[in-house]
Amino acid sequence: MVEPQNRLSIKALKVWRISAVIKVVIEWSITSVVVLLLNIFNGPDWISITLIILGVIFTFLHIFLFPTLRWKRWRxxxxxxxxxxxxxxxxxxxxxxxxxxxxxxxxxxxxxxxxxxxxxxxxxxxxxxxxxxxxxxxxxxxxxxxxxxxxxxxxxxx
CATH class of the missing domain: 2.30.29.30 (Pleckstrin-homology domain (PH domain)/Phosphotyrosine-binding domain (PTB))
Structure with missing residues (x-):
């Protein structure tokens, strides 16, 4: 099976990463509010820690990994x-x-x-x-x- 030959511009990576940064900032804002509310109302610490760990993982995936994979596959x-x-x-x-x-x-x-x-x-x-x-x-x-x-x-x- 022959793949299509044309690729997107390499600048697509920058555009997708900038878009991802905007999304991640919104996600971190929401996460911060949730963690703050958990601390104010004496919620369990494990929820705050889990949210922060997941936030770091998703930040890496959305900004670095997914745009690169998307660009490599798009033809x-x-x-x-x-x-x-x-x-x-x-x-x-x-x-x-x-x-x-x-x-x-x-x-x-x-x-x-x-x-x-x-x-x-x-x-x-x-x-x-x-x-x-x-x-x-x-x-x-x-x-x-x-x-x-x-x-x-x-x-x-x-």
């Missing part, structure tokens, strides 16, 4: 007849999107992606939307144009 390829996406590190998912099913293609760029000159592509079909995240801006625009052109050609052939 895509656009062919004349289909778009193939591969993602996932625990459960691998491979998706084929026939060009005849593509209705429209969007590029999306939030503030963190914009800072690193990245954009995501969303391919819409009648039933679902599929995302190719964190591509270089120019690559995303070229790919969006290419997919929309191939989808029109596939539609004309039907």
């Amino acid at each position: 895509y390829e656009v062919r004349a007849e289909e778009i193939e996406l591969q993602e996932g590190f625990f459960i691998r998912s491979r998706t084929l999107i026939p060009m005849v099913r593509v209705q429209h293609v969007d590029t999306v760029q939030g503030p963190i992606l914009r800072k690193y000159k990245l954009a995501s592509i969303i391919v819409h079909t009648a039933a679902t939307a599929h995302e190719i995240p964190a591509l270089e801006e120019t690559e995303a625009e070229e790919l969006r144009f290419s997919i929309s052109k191939l989808a029109r050609v596939a539609e004309d052939d039907v």
Whole structure:
């Protein structure tokens, strides 16, 4: 089974890590409040210790391990007849999107992606939307144009 050849931008790692830091700060804020309330109301110490240990483990996983694994596994390829996406590190998912099913293609760029000159592509079909995240801006625009052109050609052939 041949894997798709194209990878996401290496800058995706920075973007995903920044997003993870934001999530971890929120998680630590909630954990701090819970630990503080446990101390105020004389709750068991083992709960506070467990929450802190789990917080440290989840911080490492979300900021360092998961983005790296996600980037290594994420691949895509656009062919004349289909778009193939591969993602996932625990459960691998491979998706084929026939060009005849593509209705429209969007590029999306939030503030963190914009800072690193990245954009995501969303391919819409009648039933679902599929995302190719964190591509270089120019690559995303070229790919969006290419997919929309191939989808029109596939539609004309039907």
